Amino acid sequence: MAEKTHGERIDRLEQVIHILAEDQVSLQKLIAELATETRRGFDRVQKQFEETDRRMRETDSQMKRTDERIDKLVSAIGEFIRKSS
Numbered sequence: 001m002a003e004k005t006h007g008e009r010i011d012r013l014e015q016v017i018h019i020l021a022e023d024q025v026s027l028q029k030l031i032a033e034l035a036t037e038t039r040r041g042f043d044r045v046q047k048q049f050e051e052t053d054r055r056m057r058e059t060d061s062q063m064k065r066t067d068e069r070i071d072k073l074v075s076a077i078g079e080f081i082r083k084s085s
Contacts, residue, residue, distance in 0.1 A: 004012070
């Protein structure tokens with residue numbers, strides 16, 4: 001294999017550096033896209049968490065109202081039985 005001239009070596013180095021620079025830019029773009037998608041994912045999870053929390057609070061409130069109604073009904077039945085005896 002014939003030795004390359006100084007100019008050919010520099011040309012080759014420039015090509016390699018150009019390829020490395022393009023790869024670096026591609027990696028930076030990929031990292032930025034991944035960061036954006038990760039942020040979107042976190043945002044979706046946050047919205048789901050907020051919705052779940054809202055539903056749990058609503059369910060707790062409904063259960064409390066149901067418990068109160070059951071307590072009143074049991075008391076009324078007890079009062080009815082007491083008066084009937």
